[in-house]
Amino acid sequence: xxxTRPDDRPLLSLTPVSREGYRHGSRxxxxxxxxxxxxxxxxxxxxTTAGHVQDEIAKAVARRSVLRGAAVGTGALVLGGASATAxxxxxxxxxxxxxLAAAGGPLARSRFAPVPPNRRxxxxxxxxxxxxxxxxxxxxxxxxxxAFTPYDLTVDVVKKTFGYNNDYVxxxxxxxxxxxxxxxxxxxxxxxxxxxxxxxxxxxxxxxxYSHGLSVVTIKRGAVPGSWYREKNxxxxxxxxxxxxxTTFVMTGPAAGHELLxxxxxxxxxxxxxTLNNCAGGTTPWGTVLSGEENFNQYFNTEGTxxxxxxxxxxxxxxxxxxxxxxxKAAGDPRKWHKYDPxxxxxxxxxxxxxxxxxxxxxxxxxxxxPRKHSMLGRFKxxxxxxxxxxxxxxxxxxxxxxxxxxxxxFVSAEKYDARRTKAARRHNKTLLSKGTLYVAKLTGNDAxxxxxxxxxxxxxxxxxxxxxxFVDGMTxxxxxxxxxxxxxxxxxxxxxxxxxVEVNPVNKRVYAALTNNSNRGSSYPAxxxxxxxxxxxxxxxxxxxxxxxxxxxxxxxxxxxxxxDHAARTFSWDLLLVCGDPESPETYFAGFDKSQxxxxxxxxxxxFDSAGNLWISTDGAPTPMGQxxxxxxxxxxxxxxxxxxxxxxxxxxxxxCGPLVYDGDRSLFFAPQHPGEIGGSTFDAxxxxxxxxxxxxxxxxxxxxxxx
Numbered sequence: 187x188x189x190t191r192p193d194d195r196p197l198l199s200l201t202p203v204s205r206e207g208y209r210h211g212s213r214x215x216x217x218x219x220x221x222x223x224x225x226x227x228x229x230x231x232x233x234t235t236a237g238h239v240q241d242e243i244a245k246a247v248a249r250r251s252v253l254r255g256a257a258v259g260t261g262a263l264v265l266g267g268a269s270a271t272a273x274x275x276x277x278x279x280x281x282x283x284x285x286l287a288a289a290g291g292p293l294a295r296s297r298f299a300p301v302p303p304n305r306r307x308x309x310x311x312x313x314x315x316x317x318x319x320x321x322x323x324x325x326x327x328x329x330x331x332x333a334f335t336p337y338d339l340t341v342d343v344v345k346k347t348f349g350y351n352n353d354y355v356x357x358x359x360x361x362x363x364x365x366x367x368x369x370x371x372x373x374x375x376x377x378x379x380x381x382x383x384x385x386x387x388x389x390x391x392x393x394x395x396y397s398h399g400l401s402v403v404t405i406k407r408g409a410v411p412g413s414w415y416r417e418k419n420x421x422x423x424x425x426x427x428x429x430x431x432x433t434t435f436v437m438t439g440p441a442a443g444h445e446l447l448x449x450x451x452x453x454x455x456x457x458x459x460x461t462l463n464n465c466a467g468g469t470t471p472w473g474t475v476l477s478g479e480e481n482f483n484q485y486f487n488t489e490g491t492x493x494x495x496x497x498x499x500x501x502x503x504x505x506x507x508x509x510x511x512x513x514x515k516a517a518g519d520p521r522k523w524h525k526y527d528p529x530x531x532x533x534x535x536x537x538x539x540x541x542x543x544x545x546x547x548x549x550x551x552x553x554x555x556x557p558r559k560h561s562m563l564g565r566f567k568x569x570x571x572x573x574x575x576x577x578x579x580x581x582x583x584x585x586x587x588x589x590x591x592x593x594x595x596x597f598v599s600a601e602k603y604d605a606r607r608t609k610a611a612r613r614h615n616k617t618l619l620s621k622g623t624l625y626v627a628k629l630t631g632n633d634a635x636x637x638x639x640x641x642x643x644x645x646x647x648x649x650x651x652x653x654x655x656x657f658v659d660g661m662t663x664x665x666x667x668x669x670x671x672x673x674x675x676x677x678x679x680x681x682x683x684x685x686x687x688v689e690v691n692p693v694n695k696r697v698y699a700a701l702t703n704n705s706n707r708g709s710s711y712p713a714x715x716x717x718x719x720x721x722x723x724x725x726x727x728x729x730x731x732x733x734x735x736x737x738x739x740x741x742x743x744x745x746x747x748x749x750x751x752d753h754a755a756r757t758f759s760w761d762l763l764l765v766c767g768d769p770e771s772p773e774t775y776f777a778g779f780d781k782s783q784x785x786x787x788x789x790x791x792x793x794x795f796d797s798a799g800n801l802w803i804s805t806d807g808a809p810t811p812m813g814q815x816x817x818x819x820x821x822x823x824x825x826x827x828x829x830x831x832x833x834x835x836x837x838x839x840x841x842x843x844c845g846p847l848v849y850d851g852d853r854s855l856f857f858a859p860q861h862p863g864e865i866g867g868s869t870f871d872a873x874x875x876x877x878x879x880x881x882x883x884x885x886x887x888x889x890x891x892x893x894x895x
Contacts, residue, residue: 234675292852293820294798296893300785300832303814307875309859309889310817310836317835317891319878320367320405320856321348321416324885327401327428329420336870336883337381341392345430350374350397351860351886354467354570354792355845356475358550363407365414366425366550368475369858369888370464371399376520378863378884381870391526395431398462400477402427402550412853412892427553431460434556435546438620440653441561444664446540451529458541458559459529465588466570466687466792471581471603472615474549478568480588482542483513486532487524498665502672504536510671511566512589513539540668545571545585547619560619562653563597564670569686570792574695575603576754581618584697586685592671593679594627594688594699596647598754621653624667626679629760641762641775645746647755648677683738687792690753693799694824697746697753698763700790702806740767740774740788743803745823763801763829764821766790777829785833787819796848799823802834804857806842816843818857835891838877838884840865845888855891862886 298312309317324334324347331346349371356368374394385393404423405414417423435458441447447455465480494505508514513532524531529538544559545568563571566587573583579602585595600621604611625647632643649657650673651666658666658673666673684702691698743764749755765775766787776784789807796802801821817836822828837843837859845857863875863884875884 234678234681292797293848293855294796294800294852298832298834301817301834301836303786303833304836305813305815305839306836307839307862307877309838309877311891312834314894315835315891316410316894317889318413318415319880319887319889320414321369321401321403322878322880322885322887323348323350323352325416326420327403328426331420336379337384339380339385339389339393341396344393344396345432346428348401348403349399349428349430350379352858352888353465353844353860354475354477355847355856355858355888356467356469356550357405357847357849357856358469358473358475360404360425360551364417365405367403367405367414367856367888368467368477368548368550369401369403370467370477371397371401372465372480372860373463374398374521375861375864377869378861378873379870387522388526391521391523394521395460395523395527398464399428399430399433399460400464400546400548401429402548402553407850410892410895412850412855412890414850414854414856414890425550425553427550429461429548429557433461434459435461435559436556437541437544437561438558439561439563439667440651441565441664441667444668446537446664446668449529449535449537449541451535461546461557461559462542464546465568468570468572468583468689470547470573470615471575471605472612472618473551474547474616476571476573476583477546477548478570478585479542479544479546480567480569482539482567483511484519485521485523485542486513486530486539487519487522491533498661498669498672501660502669507669507672508532508539510669510675511539511543540565543567545583545619547616549616561664561667562620562622562624564595564624564650564666565668566592566595566670570688572687572689574690574753577752578754579603580622580754581615582753583619584688584690584699586682586688586699587671588684588686588702590684591681592685593674594682594685595670595674596625596627596753598623598625600653623652624650624670625756626650626674626677628678629680632759641765643760645680645758645760647757648679650674650677683741686790689793689795691795691799691801691823693795693797695748695751695753696823697748697758698793698801698823699744699746700793700803701742701744702789702791740765741790742766743790743793743801743821763823764790764831776831777823779827779829779831784829784831785819786814787831787833789816791842792844792846794846794848796820796852798852802846802848802855803831804843804846806844815839816841818843818846818855838862839875840868840884841875841877841886853892856888857891858886858888860886 301310327348328346332343334347351372353370353372357365359365374397376390404417404426406417408415437456443455462485463481464477467477469475494503528534543565545563546557546559548557549555567589569586569588571583571585573581576582581599581603583597587593599618601618604614629645630643651663656663656666658676661673682701686700686702688699742762745761745763747759749757763777767774768786769781769784789805790803791806792804794802801823803819805816815836818834819831820834821831841859841862844860847856862877863873865874868874870883873884877884878887
């Protein structure tokens with residue numbers, strides 16, 4: 187279907203998506219409610235008129251006619267880490283039937299038959315691969331943890347066991363055959379966690395508060411290459427740690443101690459209890475783990491009046507700042523934390539919410555060290571943070587603000603990274619994220635581009651502040667960092683469709699950003715040449731009424747190339763590697779690769795890389811009509827197979843695929859199915875999933891996949 191403008195120029199229509207049983211065409215109502223507080227049901231917080239990334243995509247679409255093409259891309263699937271010219275190439279048509287690599291061979295050079303779309307309540311892998319669960323919700327993390335049962339929970343049990351849901355997975359080596367695995371616990375779901383009528387509202391609130399945070403878990407190598415297991419003897423797991431609402435975090439950077447961060451419990455504005463809604467993350471070159479506080483806004487509520495005093499030098503009120511972050515009186519709040527802990531009540535503690543929305547740094551090697559919240563990296567709905575080292579030796583962190591219409595950011599440290607393997611060097615490196623320069627991205631389309639590069643352009647990083655100087659008129663350094671969204675609005679960057687994980691490819695040094703979707707495309711942004719993904723119609727079943735659909739529901743993967751390969755550079759070029767969705771739909775694009783050869787993919791969320799530089803994409807929110815659970819996909823970014831999307835695994839019903847991490851010489855693939863069975867109508871007593879099938883209720887878990895012997 188095409189929609190025609192008054193001047194008769196065609197616009198692209200979105201692949202039809204059924205709303206049956208799902209919220210906004212992809213996620214279930216339960217996921218929307220507990221994961222992000224139904225963000226898509228509320229007005230987009232960014233009400234500025236700044237340019238949108240869709241504008242640049244639309245310009246490229248309007249000027250070129252290669253959407254249906256299958257032109258060969260510009261790079262290669264590098265087999266076994268060899269160069270593109272020396273690598274053994276497998277023709278695309280033969281990929282699915284090519285023999286697998288030798289037993290125990292690295293994932294980067296393995297050939298596999300892509301997993302077909304399915305709705306199984308299981309982890310599904312290609313033939314020749316296996317997996318197992320490392321740790322589940324409720325498994326003990328620290329010594330003294332009592333036996334877990336959802337029928338007889340106590341706060342003490344929750345504090346010491348593996349929290350609910352599991353997003354980012356970071357692994358750092360501890361010994362020859364041991365490692366430390368750090369995992370985020372993103373959010374709780376009262377519908378799936380507790381038997382009906384078993385607990386009071388207050389009990390569920392306190393269980394939920396302590397189910398958030400992070401876990402550090404000792405793991406050990408298994409007999410099968412690539413396999414890893416949890417160290418169950420907790421006396422041998424001295425690094426294990428359960429970071430929860432009792433854990434004190436230290437604020438760092440220029441905003442630490444500012445009056446906007448002071449509360450009745452912490453007059454210093456420097457010590458914060460707990461961390462909330464931790465989504466993706468990153469493992470730093472110095473061996474610490476970063477974690478992004480994402481949808482923190484949903485936990486704060488009020489029974490009274492939201493304060494409205496002037497706080498910003500620009501004259502904006504505190505109520506204005508709340509609105510820009512999606513913080514409001516939420517009549518449908520299912521958790522009710524503010525009724526039992528006053529720090530979640532905006533009327534009682536108007537500044538407490540400013541102490542969340544940061545990037546957190548944890549040192550898994552030092553279980554007694556207080557984790558840090560880095561104000562220098564800005565405050566917004568952080569998906570995560572990925573650190574690389576620039577040519578000048580400075581640490582560079584890439585960051586995404588996971589909201590419809592919000593921005594991509596970059597931080598460059600003031601001090602240089604010390605590559606020596608000494609305690610002094612590590613102490614120094616752990617200060618790098620406290621001082622430097624914070625930037626926001628502006629993307630511009632390239633009207634003179636060649637036809638073989640249909641979505642591309644240039645961009646610049648706009649300075650917001652250093653640790654000593656603000657570049658935003660009317661805002662101090664501390665205000666820029668506490669109210670980063672408002673600061674960015676004032677410099678007119680490019681609005682993006684939910685920028686989530688942003689990672690640096692260790693091989694080609696390019697940056698890859700998952701732009702998950704924007705379900706309001708076509709309503710918040712009317713269909714025109716600047717917004718090509720537009721309204722279409724579909725039926726949920728034969729004979730059913732026509733249901734209008736709108737929005738960018740399948741997402742993109744953005745590829746950024748820093749000028750001269752320097753991550754400290756202020757300018758870059760960009761292209762869209764993927765326009766996701768059903769390959770049979772005209773709006774999809776796979777870097778020019780033959781669309782008849784690729785797997786269907788929707789809603790890219792987290793990304794990682796193997797040693798050959800292949801991109802691995804996990805998804806969150808695959809629409810029902812695509813007939814598939816979410817999963818993990820491998821995509822070469824170079825050579826004749828650039829853009830060749832292949833499904834490596836799918837996760838159980840109702841789950842999203844989190845993690846992921848390729849580790850141990852490409853032999854191990856960590857991934858984390860979270861919220862299995864989170865489907866409309868599902869409850870603890872009548873679950874839509876019982877994965878991992880160790881109980882009669884679902885348990886979010888972390889897994890590892892590897893080659894069979």
